[in-house]
Amino acid sequence: MLDARCTIMFANLLLSACIISSALQARAINVSVPLGISSNTTEVSPSHISFSIEQDRWTDWVGATVKNEFFSNAITNLAELTGQPPRFRIGADSEDHTDFQPGLNFSELVFPVPSAAIPYPEASSIVVGEAFYAAARNLVPGTHVTWGVNLRSLNLTAAFLEAGAIAEAFNSFSASSGLVLDAIEIGNEADIYTFNGGRPANFTIEEYVPQWTSFASNVSTTVPITANTTTKFWGGAFADSDHSTTGFSPQGLFSNGILRTAPGMLIDTISQHVYSGGGTDCGSTDQCIQDMITKAFIRGNLSQFIPDIAATKSHNLTYVLGETNSYFNHGSANVSNSAGAALWVLDYAFFAATLGIERLYFHEGVGYKYNFIQPVTLNVSIDDATPLPEPLPPHIQPAYYGAIIVAEIIGNTGGLSVSELSVNSDTLSGYAFHSNTGQLIKLLFINSDGFFASSGSNRPSVHLDLDFTGTGQPSPSRMTVKRLEIGHADDTSGLTWGGQTYETPDGLVSGTLSLEEGNVTDGLDIPATQAVLVNLHD
Ligand SMILES: *[C@@H]1O[C@H](CO)[C@@H](O)[C@H](O)[C@H]1NC(C)=O
Ligand SMILES: *[C@@H]1O[C@H](CO)[C@@H](O)[C@H](O)[C@H]1NC(C)=O
Ligand SMILES: *[C@@H]1O[C@H](CO)[C@@H](O)[C@H](O)[C@H]1NC(C)=O
Ligand SMILES: *[C@@H]1O[C@H](CO)[C@@H](O)[C@H](O)[C@H]1NC(C)=O
Ligand SMILES: *[C@@H]1O[C@H](CO)[C@@H](O)[C@H](O)[C@H]1NC(C)=O
Ligand SMILES: *[C@@H]1O[C@H](CO)[C@@H](O)[C@H](O)[C@H]1NC(C)=O
Ligand SMILES: *[C@@H]1O[C@H](CO)[C@@H](O)[C@H](O)[C@H]1NC(C)=O
Ligand SMILES: *[C@@H]1O[C@H](CO)[C@@H](O)[C@H](O)[C@H]1NC(C)=O
Ligand SMILES: *[C@@H]1O[C@H](CO)[C@@H](O)[C@H](O)[C@H]1NC(C)=O
Ligand SMILES: *[C@@H]1O[C@H](CO)[C@@H](O)[C@H](O)[C@H]1NC(C)=O
Ligand SMILES: *[C@@H]1O[C@H](CO)[C@@H](O)[C@H](O)[C@H]1NC(C)=O
Ligand SMILES: *[C@@H]1O[C@H](CO)[C@@H](O)[C@H](O)[C@H]1NC(C)=O
Numbered sequence: 001m002l003d004a005r006c007t008i009m010f011a012n013l014l015l016s017a018c019i020i021s022s023a024l025q026a027r028a029i030n031v032s033v034p035l036g037i038s039s040n041t042t043e044v045s046p047s048h049i050s051f052s053i054e055q056d057r058w059t060d061w062v063g064a065t066v067k068n069e070f071f072s073n074a075i076t077n078l079a080e081l082t083g084q085p086p087r088f089r090i091g092a093d094s095e096d097h098t099d100f101q102p103g104l105n106f107s108e109l110v111f112p113v114p115s116a117a118i119p120y121p122e123a124s125s126i127v128v129g130e131a132f133y134a135a136a137r138n139l140v141p142g143t144h145v146t147w148g149v150n151l152r153s154l155n156l157t158a159a160f161l162e163a164g165a166i167a168e169a170f171n172s173f174s175a176s177s178g179l180v181l182d183a184i185e186i187g188n189e190a191d192i193y194t195f196n197g198g199r200p201a202n203f204t205i206e207e208y209v210p211q212w213t214s215f216a217s218n219v220s221t222t223v224p225i226t227a228n229t230t231t232k233f234w235g236g237a238f239a240d241s242d243h244s245t246t247g248f249s250p251q252g253l254f255s256n257g258i259l260r261t262a263p264g265m266l267i268d269t270i271s272q273h274v275y276s277g278g279g280t281d282c283g284s285t286d287q288c289i290q291d292m293i294t295k296a297f298i299r300g301n302l303s304q305f306i307p308d309i310a311a312t313k314s315h316n317l318t319y320v321l322g323e324t325n326s327y328f329n330h331g332s333a334n335v336s337n338s339a340g341a342a343l344w345v346l347d348y349a350f351f352a353a354t355l356g357i358e359r360l361y362f363h364e365g366v367g368y369k370y371n372f373i374q375p376v377t378l379n380v381s382i383d384d385a386t387p388l389p390e391p392l393p394p395h396i397q398p399a400y401y402g403a404i405i406v407a408e409i410i411g412n413t414g415g416l417s418v419s420e421l422s423v424n425s426d427t428l429s430g431y432a433f434h435s436n437t438g439q440l441i442k443l444l445f446i447n448s449d450g451f452f453a454s455s456g457s458n459r460p461s462v463h464l465d466l467d468f469t470g471t472g473q474p475s476p477s478r479m480t481v482k483r484l485e486i487g488h489a490d491d492t493s494g495l496t497w498g499g500q501t502y503e504t505p506d507g508l509v510s511g512t513l514s515l516e517e518g519n520v521t522d523g524l525d526i527p528a529t530q531a532v533l534v535n536l537h538d
Helices: 055-062 069-082 092-097 130-138 156-172 205-222 250-255 285-293 295-303 306-314 340-354 399-410
Strands: 007-009 027-034 049-054 088-091 098-100 107-110 125-128 144-149 180-186 232-238 267-275 318-325 359-364 378-380 387-392 417-420 428-434 440-447 461-469 478-485 514-519 524-527 530-537
Touching: 027 428, 027 440, 049 055, 049 092, 049 318, 049 399, 055 069, 055 088, 055 092, 055 107, 055 130, 069 399, 088 092, 092 098, 092 125, 092 144, 098 156, 130 156, 144 156, 156 180, 156 205, 180 205, 180 267, 205 232, 205 250, 232 250, 232 318, 250 267, 250 306, 267 306, 285 295, 285 340, 295 340, 306 318, 340 359, 340 399, 340 417, 340 428, 340 440, 340 478, 340 530, 399 440, 399 530, 440 461, 440 524, 524 530
Parallel strands: 027 461, 049 088, 049 359, 088 144, 098 125, 144 180, 180 232, 232 267, 267 318, 318 359
Antiparallel strands: 007 514, 107 125, 378 387, 417 428, 428 440, 440 530, 461 524, 478 514, 478 530
């Protein structure tokens, strides 16, 4: 068992003391791992983990006049691992509360009164000028952006002015910036306009399609968006999907003819939004965390989209989760920002990839509980809006480790593909990764058995034995193991990835890299609430 052997501290090449594995007898699981080229793998986009930004405080993220160094570092960490930065979708709920005033210096925001449940509410009114969009110049070079314009207000002039200012901003960026406007999104979650006063209760997909088309027609001329431009439209962006041809869903868009309209022909991506639920009625913080990371919960939440993905792909369109995260209303306190969320990100992102979801835009807003990154100093608690004893500088939250690990697995060689391993366990997920030449090179295991501060001192562990099947390459004999170590699933800090931390003042990695070398035949131990990356070699 690997834990019982030796840990090699690579940075100083000292052989540290051998770690004695848990006194508890580890539960043993055999996992069958397919070698060589498999027909059942899915290529993972280098920007598989991307971000959606609530646009009211957009300039806080990148920096208005001066680049936000912390944010830039946190994104550059990811870009360096995969060779390209995460993509951004900017807009969300506040996109539909945005008006435009030419010449305005950035933005004028009106915020509702914060509550314990929502300490950082999104602005109820947002008026922006050209400079608001031009702040995108502070994004990490090479970033691709999808930006939303207001449909809910049914004010074509506002959407037209916003789209024009977005186009003008991107036209002003130098080619060497590599900043690309991927798409314009017209309206956020139009399917729930009926709940938020945007449309009458009898608003249907049949009425939505011509409204979208009339706005998109204008925007396509304004930006411009044509068959020959890189910039296209995103379609959908619905809060839910009823999966039917008569409701708000990709199927409903297609059956109502959107792709036969002139601007509809310029849709290249269908975007769906999804959260796992409210995260408030699971009984306790620990139970909510356990639910969030549970294998069946994640699979159930994502599998509902299988027919939507198939319908989208039948039209050769890309399918993304354009806005997603763990629990809605900005996350569940002490749950969405818990260490467990890092495990959730890993399992959620790779399971989504196996379903053919091209990219996930994890939603972020200043002070939201489910953030990967808190880009500016916070003065009130994200849990309950109580004033903090002292200001909390920019920092990453546990979910960020999930993004780092996904990016590290994807790497920068291109063409990495994923398949889920069949693991006979309710609490252990496994994924196999094949290189662009079809060789099995890495494995990821996620032990989602929650180990909490209240769990006592005996931490359960599973022992895994790997059984290679198939042909096409020699069976790997050796492995390098890298662990995401978590104190407790309900901790909100103190994680380490290969012994290193990203919980630093500048967001850059710190600490000595710690990896374990082992023989594949020995298998490995995985303690509860831990993820391990296994790099295989001869
Ligand atoms: C794992 O496989 C080995 C060798 O095939 C076998 O002896 C052992 O019983 C298996 N263990 C489990 C838990 O299935
Ligand atoms: C515009 O806003 C920025 C950032 O808040 C500020 O530094 C600058 O002075 C403002 N410019 C004008 C002309 O008001
Ligand atoms: C788009 O709408 C604006 C505002 O109503 C209008 O001024 C403009 O002429 C429209 N453009 C096109 C191409 O329809
Ligand atoms: C529509 O938007 C324009 C531009 O922001 C604004 O001047 C106008 O007052 C708006 N119209 C309505 C009816 O709100
Ligand atoms: C929806 O309800 C409004 C009244 O709120 C009515 O005027 C309209 O005709 C209804 N539309 C449909 C399609 O039923
Ligand atoms: C797109 O490019 C093709 C080939 O250059 C050209 O024939 C066509 O007219 C262009 N279409 C548009 C909408 O610009
Ligand atoms: C996610 O799964 C949980 C558990 O089955 C369920 O309660 C929740 O409604 C699901 N959420 C979605 C969006 O499917
Ligand atoms: C999708 O692309 C394939 C391959 O290019 C093509 O054969 C097929 O006709 C396309 N389908 C649609 C609906 O455009
Ligand atoms: C979150 O955790 C903190 C620290 O343990 C605690 O003070 C607070 O009451 C918790 N908030 C909620 C809503 O559970
Ligand atoms: C917290 O206070 C500092 C100092 O006043 C301010 O710069 C910062 O914008 C505040 N943070 C938020 C999220 O409002
Ligand atoms: C392919 O992978 C999918 C998703 O992981 C799985 O549901 C399916 O059973 C696999 N098919 C085969 C033939 O292995
Ligand atoms: C791996 O196996 C070799 C012999 O096959 C042995 O010399 C070495 O000590 C083993 N390494 C570990 C970490 O167990």
